[in-house]
Amino acid sequence: MCDVNPPVSQGRLPKRNNHICHKCNVAKPTLKSRHTYYCQPCFEVAFGNKFRAQVGKALKLSPRRKPRVFLALSGGTSSRALLDLVYNFSKLDYPTANNQKFEKFIVCHINESALFPNSTGNADILRGMVEAYDGPTYDEVPLESAFHVGDTESNDSIPAPLLRINEGSSYVDSEYLFTLSRSEESFRAKLQALFAATKKLTAKEELLADLRTSLLLQRARQHGCELVFLGDTCTRLAIRVIALTSRGRGYSLPVELGDGSQWFKEVVTPPSFTTGLPVKASIDRLTEDFIVGLDRDFPSTTSAVTRTAAKLTPRDGLDLRKQCLLCLMPVETDIPQWKSDITVRTNTDSQSTKDAQGPSSPSTLNLTSHLCYACQNTLSELAPGVDLPTLVPPTYFEETIAGLGQLGLTEEHGTGGALMSSEAMKASIQDFLLDD
Amino acid sequence: MARLCEICHREKAVLKRPKTLQSICRPCFYQVFETEIHHTITKNRLFQPGDRVAIGASGGKDSTVLAYVLKTLNERYQYGLHLFLLSIDEGITGYRDDSLETVKRNQLQYDLPLKIVSYEELYAWTMDAIVREVGLKNNCTFCGVFRRQALDRGAMLLGATHIVTGHNADDIAETVLMNLLRGDVARLQRCTEIATPGEDGCVPRSKPFKYTYEKEIVMYAYFKKLDYFSTECIYSPNAYRGYARAFLKDLESIRPSSIIDIIHSGEAFQVRRGVKMPTQGFCSRCGYISSNPLCKACVLLEGLNRGLPKLGVSRAGLQQLDPQLGPAADPNSPPTTAAKEYPSSSDPSAAAAVRTGKSLDW
Incomplete structure (x- = not known):
């Protein structure tokens, strides 16, 4: 937008004198923006006015x-x-x-x-x-x-609960498993480790x-x-x-x-x-x-x-109260179902390989249904073992984990893992919970 | 040591699936490829037993694989479908005539009845003639608009109850991007639907390859040694779409799941209430569904026949439409009144052919 001779044609606009600022009609133009030539002072004024008009209208101050x-x-x-x-x-x-x-x-x-x-x-x-x-x-x-x-x-700032990606997490099976982690490293080191993981x-x-x-x-x-x-x-x-x-x-x-x-x-x-x-x-x-x-x-x-x-709006049926633990955006339900409907990864003969996996460890959290589609993609590009901060408010996180504990025994993917009771779950994350 | 297939753990893996990044063997690839399409067909209830299904066949890889896979699945899972090949002859010398030869070979190889409908019979214009008239710039508009209708006409003549096309996941992702870039909200919302509801006298249409990567279709054709025709149309491809296509290929190379991700995005797009959308009516001239009193094909045809080829292509061209036909640009006037006001085309033979199919010899 700051090029005096841009390659864009002027279309049907009337031919105007390009050697003079179109606002003051006096000075030599220094830039062209949206088919109009401006000198610097005129551009600053025009730009400021435009901003003021739009912001003023939007804010209703x-x-x-x-x-x-x-x-x-x-x-x-x-x-x-x-x-x-x-x-x-x-x-x-x-x-x-x-x-x-x-x-x-x-x-x-x-x-x-x-x-x-x-x-x-x-x-x-x-x-x-x-x-x-x-x-x-x-x-x-x-x-x-x-x-x-x-x-x-x-001084009373508390480390955010960390989620460590488990080995068993897999994009293809659309299953994201975590354990709560308590690392003593500095925040800076954790941040750097997170970005080094991919x-x-x-x-x-x-x-x-x-x-x-x-x-x-x-x-x-x-x-x-x-x-x-x-x-x-x-x-x-x-x-x-x-x-x-x-x-x-x-x-x-x-x-x-x-x-x-x-x-x-x-x-x-x-x-x-x-x-x-x-x-x-x-x-x-x-x-x-x-x-x-x-x-x-x-x-x-x-x-x-x-x-x-x-002109777009969130799709009907999207639960806007449910937030992704990583990006805070809405989470769709049934992502694993959607993926499995369109992708076949096994033939019926070897279907049993997945079930043959050993039971997951008791502290494993299956957070698949609390991660949005795009974050699941992102996670698939991260190495297991890395610690992620949860970015949702702590109370929301606590509720999510507690809810997971109640549902845990009827885990929809049938990993066979003995998931912990909600009390045990709560005990394990006690250090991260804030008093109300 | 050769790598073993990640699915059966017995055979040697020969390919890495773009969709799942699994290294798998040839039989397992055929198995998952076909089963995915079977799932798409059954989960979306695309067909009813006894359906007469016209396969839009261009002779290219997508439609060739589609014909082969549908025939295989129809036998394997007993869908009870009657399958036909339906080809459109746009009249492009050096391109379509060659690809139609492929379709004719497919007809024999797969033992499926073939019908060919030509632009010349339907519209009295071949693409060669259109390009002579309009030049190379907007000819894809004519071809695309005419083909859509031609498929419907052909299907009706076949007595087909369903049309399937070989649009693959890449095509659909590309269309999502195109509609975003062009600002076409109505199509943006529609373009990820797997099937059109065949109401209002239209034959239902579906895309069984909606979730199938183009790369996998090529792999399938390659390993099965299917006979297909692969040449770009000689009348240069649409430039704007070319940008979107190149962008999509680059995206895929960065993250292979991008294609499915874009379709996932497209399925979630919903237009806000209160946004003005075109209302579907019927063309007053040929009776085809249209959001304007005259459908796009009739407007384009009118332009060709009157020697105003810009008609219906550019906004400036629409203004050339005389006041009598003016409401073609106005989406709000009801088609019923339009029918009274606008008598039949200046080229009655073509219009009559469109309407009744009388001049068609089958």
């Missing part, structure tokens, strides 16, 4: 209703521009520092230096950047605190996205913010629509991207697993290349994709 606002800042172009736009918006009718449009304005940066050592300096740069504005409060949170439960700054970049990206989403959400809740700003652009959203579809996430797509939903969106940070790597490194990277390339030849692609996605 009034002097009496001052929201607490949370902005996720990766430091990339989109979220950096968003910070400036939201700041200018907040100052619009309130030019002095102590009288603000927002009751609270938190700018949160997730420090991912545990995974990307090259980005270690970013946090300090961003802190300076945010502090240069008067008003927003800078909040930095390390990615590894996704392994905490509760307030990360206070070579597949698609799986890494999915895990990272899950961790970010849950952290931002947790953080925004801790600050009591009811509004979360994320730097997703139309292009980025279109890429996400196609990437989520390609990973089998059609069921959660409407809640992930729908702007009216109670759910959430995520941001994209400059250092990523696929920066500088070939196109086929991961699904996200490939989709990015695909959409950006297509949009160059067919300029309506991104808006068509995002508009289409906005």
